[in-house]
Amino acid sequence: MSAHxxxxxxxxxxxxxxxxxxxxxxxxxxxxxGPLFAPHAPTDLVGITYGRPTAGAPLGYDYIGHDxxxxxxxxxxxxxxxxxxxxxxALAAGTALGxxxxxARRRVDQAIVWFTDVFMAFPDLILVLLIVSMLGRDHWIIVxxxxxxxxxxxxxxxxxxxxxxxxxxxxxxxEMMGYPRSRILFREILPSILTPLLVHxxxxxxxxxxxxxxxxxxxxxxxxxxxDWGLMINENRAGLLxxxxxxxxxxxxxxxxxxxxxxxxxxxxRVTSRIEERRS
Amino acid sequence: xxxIAVDGHAFRxxxxxxxxxxxQNEVFxxxxxxxxxxxxxxxxxxxxxxxxxxxxxxxxxxxDVSFEVAAGRIIGLVGxxxxxxxxxxxxxxxxxxxxxxxxxxxxxxxxxxxxxxxxDALRTVRGRVVAHVAQxxxxxxxxLLRIGTHxxxxxxxxxxxxxxxxxxxxxxxVFADVGLPAEAAFxxxxxxxxxxxxxxxxxxxxxxxxKPRLIVLDEPTTALxxxxxxxxxxxxxxxxxxxxxxxxYVSHDLAxxxxxxxxxxxxxxxxxxxxxxxxxxxDAPAHPYSQGLLAAIPDVAERRALQPIPxxxxxxxxxxxxxxxxxxxxxxxxxxxxxxxxxxxLHGGQQAACLKLEAGPAFRIEAAASAxxxxxxxxxxxxxxxxxxxxxxxxxxxxxxxxLRLGAGECVAVVGxxxxxxxxLARALxxxxxxxxxxxxxxxxxxxxxxxxxxxxxRHQIQYIxxxxxxxxxxxxxxxxxxxxxxxxxxxxDRAEARRRAxxxxxxxxxxxxxxxxxxxxxxxxxxxxxxxxRALVCEPQLLICDEITSALDVSVQATILALLRELQAxxxxxxxxxxxxxxxRALADRVVVLREGRVVEHGAVDDVLDHPFNRYTxxxxxxxxxxxxxxxxxPREDRVIRYSI
Numbered sequence: 001m002s003a004h005x006x007x008x009x010x011x012x013x014x015x016x017x018x019x020x021x022x023x024x025x026x027x028x029x030x031x032x033x034g035p036l037f038a039p040h041a042p043t044d045l046v047g048i049t050y051g052r053p054t055a056g057a058p059l060g061y062d063y064i065g066h067d068x069x070x071x072x073x074x075x076x077x078x079x080x081x082x083x084x085x086x087x088x089x090a091l092a093a094g095t096a097l098g099x100x101x102x103x104a105r106r107r108v109d110q111a112i113v114w115f116t117d118v119f120m121a122f123p124d125l126i127l128v129l130l131i132v133s134m135l136g137r138d139h140w141i142i143v144x145x146x147x148x149x150x151x152x153x154x155x156x157x158x159x160x161x162x163x164x165x166x167x168x169x170x171x172x173x174x175e176m177m178g179y180p181r182s183r184i185l186f187r188e189i190l191p192s193i194l195t196p197l198l199v200h201x202x203x204x205x206x207x208x209x210x211x212x213x214x215x216x217x218x219x220x221x222x223x224x225x226x227x228d229w230g231l232m233i234n235e236n237r238a239g240l241l242x243x244x245x246x247x248x249x250x251x252x253x254x255x256x257x258x259x260x261x262x263x264x265x266x267x268x269x270r271v272t273s274r275i276e277e278r279r280s
Numbered sequence: 281x282x283x284i285a286v287d288g289h290a291f292r293x294x295x296x297x298x299x300x301x302x303x304q305n306e307v308f309x310x311x312x313x314x315x316x317x318x319x320x321x322x323x324x325x326x327x328x329x330x331x332x333x334x335x336x337x338x339x340x341x342x343x344d345v346s347f348e349v350a351a352g353r354i355i356g357l358v359g360x361x362x363x364x365x366x367x368x369x370x371x372x373x374x375x376x377x378x379x380x381x382x383x384x385x386x387x388x389x390x391x392x393x394x395x396x397x398x399x400d401a402l403r404t405v406r407g408r409v410v411a412h413v414a415q416x417x418x419x420x421x422x423x424l425l426r427i428g429t430h431x432x433x434x435x436x437x438x439x440x441x442x443x444x445x446x447x448x449x450x451x452x453x454v455f456a457d458v459g460l461p462a463e464a465a466f467x468x469x470x471x472x473x474x475x476x477x478x479x480x481x482x483x484x485x486x487x488x489x490x491k492p493r494l495i496v497l498d499e500p501t502t503a504l505x506x507x508x509x510x511x512x513x514x515x516x517x518x519x520x521x522x523x524x525x526x527x528x529y530v531s532h533d534l535a536x537x538x539x540x541x542x543x544x545x546x547x548x549x550x551x552x553x554x555x556x557x558x559x560x561x562x563d564a565p566a567h568p569y570s571q572g573l574l575a576a577i578p579d580v581a582e583r584r585a586l587q588p589i590p591x592x593x594x595x596x597x598x599x600x601x602x603x604x605x606x607x608x609x610x611x612x613x614x615x616x617x618x619x620x621x622x623x624x625x626l627h628g629g630q631q632a633a634c635l636k637l638e639a640g641p642a643f644r645i646e647a648a649a650s651a652x653x654x655x656x657x658x659x660x661x662x663x664x665x666x667x668x669x670x671x672x673x674x675x676x677x678x679x680x681x682x683x684l685r686l687g688a689g690e691c692v693a694v695v696g697x698x699x700x701x702x703x704x705l706a707r708a709l710x711x712x713x714x715x716x717x718x719x720x721x722x723x724x725x726x727x728x729x730x731x732x733x734x735x736x737x738x739r740h741q742i743q744y745i746x747x748x749x750x751x752x753x754x755x756x757x758x759x760x761x762x763x764x765x766x767x768x769x770x771x772x773x774d775r776a777e778a779r780r781r782a783x784x785x786x787x788x789x790x791x792x793x794x795x796x797x798x799x800x801x802x803x804x805x806x807x808x809x810x811x812x813x814x815r816a817l818v819c820e821p822q823l824l825i826c827d828e829i830t831s832a833l834d835v836s837v838q839a840t841i842l843a844l845l846r847e848l849q850a851x852x853x854x855x856x857x858x859x860x861x862x863x864x865x866r867a868l869a870d871r872v873v874v875l876r877e878g879r880v881v882e883h884g885a886v887d888d889v890l891d892h893p894f895n896r897y898t899x900x901x902x903x904x905x906x907x908x909x910x911x912x913x914x915x916p917r918e919d920r921v922i923r924y925s926i
Contacts, residue, residue, distance in 0.1 A: 169748065170752055170753055177739065192755065
């Protein structure tokens with residue numbers, strides 16, 4: 001345990017990591033608990049179109065008279081859970097495939113690499129737009145398609161790192177003992193490649209936030225009248241000059257979430273690589 | 281694995297022929313010259329006084345190191361890992377590694393105080409006055425640059441006045457000097473087209489081409505096979521005496537140092553433990569640590585009861601107060617634990633830093649009984665019978681029809697140089713043979729060369745221990761998990777029983793049970809190798825296959841591992857021991873199989889083979905193996921040469 005605790009402490013002692021962590025937690029907290037404090041339901045029509053901020057509505061009213069503050073408080077949950085879910089699914093699926101490719105080699109490796117290359121040839125956003133426009137815009141479909149778009153990157157990354165590990169003697173030793181293959185993959189190899197993958201998870205979170213809000217902005221994400229930060233930007237951009245708060249509120253929160261996850265991921269990556277350098 | 285095989289191929293391709301023969305003659309010529317008296321030392325060329333190097337945290341890496349070297353003489357700087365020998369060596373070039381700094385002392389080369397120079401002045405001194413030869417030519421030479429470019433670069437920087445033709449002439453001169461082909465075509469080669477010995481000669485040429493006054497050699501032969509090593513050492517000795525160059529030779533290997541140097545400094549925990557002329561050190565070591573080192577080295581010439589030095593060398597920052605060796609020293613008393621001994625002068629130029637010099641030797645070299653005679657063939661079927669194994673690397677065959685037998689409770693050594701196929705053989709028998717085929721019987725049953733195709737019962741009976749303890753254990757698993765996973769896998773016992781067995785096996789390999797909760801990175805190299813052995817033992821093996829398992833370890837640690845193996849063998853375990861070190865073979869094995877280029881060239885009882893090698897290649901291996909036994913006590917070499925050339 002001591003080694004884990006000391007690594008954790010070293011990671012947390014970096015300023016960048018602490019800043020990123022606080023920022024991420026703050027935005028996630030805002031998104032999760034925000035709806036509890038909303039003065040109005042996100043779909044209530046309570047003011048005039050693009051109404052200026054007043055005492056009861058600190059951010060004013062949007063394009064059809066919703067309270068912007070209430071929608072900002074309510075519109076984060078979808079962004080947060082969908083970005084977390086899609087990044088996590090991409091990580092799990094991509095890592096499993098990447099490990100398998102590195103360990104099995106030959107045919108299996110070639111097939112997996114070939115598939116990821118084909119997927120990577122599509123620009124992420126176009127791929128997602130294609131799938132969503134064909135299959136519909138249910139939340140879980142959007143999550144899965146974003147995960148599909150990200151998974152090839154994870155496959156390549158995990159395969160690349162795992163290739164350096166599968167030839168290590170401790171893997172050969174396990175093979176010689178005749179341990180089950182699943183144990184070798186997930187107990188022997190996986191822990192050794194976990195650190196860079198976790199860093200990549202943070203980066204994917206950032207991308208997912210951008211992609212989900214982009215989808216919502218383009219009208220392929222969360223459907224109105226539900227509140228969603230990305231969607232709100234799209235809805236209110238026509239009134240940008242009259243009522244800027246209706247756009248900048250959600251923009252600011254998306255930016256902070258992306259910044260927080262990115263700082264966190266990069267900071268952890270930097271610190272752990274320093275730790276590992278010292279140990280080797 | 282694959283790299284080794286490729287290297288071996290290159291070795292055979294280029295080292296044969298004229299160069300090989302010239303170098304060969306040089307060895308025998310030099311051996312004869314060794315007994316000639318050397319010229320008396322002149323005024324010292326290198327003077328080191330009170331050198332102290334500190335880490336950023338304030339811990340000393342090196343303290344109070346003072347010594348002198350005269351022109352034309354070679355001094356050996358000997359110590360185990362962490363003794364500070366490499367730090368001293370690089371300080372002689374005015375350099376310390378990142379995070380350390382020279383806080384005290386004076387280093388004077390040919391009248392110049394190196395430590396008072398600025399970076400620019402140092403740069404001109406390095407190479408021109410003090411040259412350095414690195415440990416591993418494979419990583420020192422840029423694989424993308426031709427040999428000629430490497431050489432021209434040195435001259436372009438340090439002798440800009442020379443034009444290209446003059447430079448080339450000088451390069452070819454020095455190549456002839458170091459025993460490389462002095463041909464323009466050779467300069468066009470890339471490092472990978474050279475054998476390990478030739479690469480090391482290129483480094484020597486780089487150092488000698490500027491005609492420096494002092495040359496610092498940092499373990500330049502550790503990456504080489506014994507025969508190549510012997511030739512390179514002979515070249516170094518000739519160059520130093522020919523050009524009147526002073527040399528500092530850093531090594532962990534006393535046996536190698538013995539072949540080369542005039543004086544020896546033994547470093548321990550950053551301080552000089554003992555400094556003495558070569559003969560004095562080997563005949564009458566004064567410091568308990570020197571005595572311990574000498575008693576811990578297995579020797580090719582005689583079988584010894586190796587005496588491990590208990591404990592391990594302290595790392596910088598954890599060195600004890602008083603004498604750093606006291607915790608491992610059988611003579612230590614309360615005073616040793618509190619008082620730092622100073623170097624005291626003994627007779628004949630010998631100096632030692634010890635408070636108990638009169639208390640008599642702390643370790644004594646003891647010859648052991650001869651190797652056990654292999655049991656008669658009639659004793660029943662052998663445990664392992666390899667009828668024949670062939671193995672390929674790509675389209676090249678690396679094992680040709682290799683056969684061997686291993687009786688129950690026997691230790692058979694497989695010996696060969698790199699590229700001989702010995703590791704391929706061991707891996708095939710362990711079940712890691714990817715491109716091997718053959719017929720092998722284990723307990724009379726056919727044995728697959730793929731571990732997955734063996735039954736669980738056979739898999740736990742045949743265990744393999746890897747060469748490098750740093751890569752053989754999963755860095756993310758605690759020692760306890762590594763051991764219990766094996767127990768539970770093979771014997772299906774519950775958690776508590778697995779833990780109990782893990783604790784029991786830790787005791788067998790002399791490790792504290794508390795280390796079960798440690799990660800491999802918290803362990804020293806020797807401890808890791810013990811854990812690797814423990815992982816094999818916990819599977820209750822009948823046959824242990826060991827692949828060079830001590831080559832990454834210090835000699836005193838090696839002695840403890842060898843002692844452990846002997847003990848296990850006495851308990852009935854059969855061992856197949858793969859090594860390139862004939863000293864280890866003599867210390868451990870009952871029988872030996874000599875491999876060359878994938879074929880068995882000789883096999884037999886250890887004492888027979890090593891005392892009276894029959895095959896020309898074996899004979900050469902035995903002769904080139906560095907030994908601590910005086911040449912006078914070994915059979916004369918010329919005699920053997922004549923006998924075998926008939």
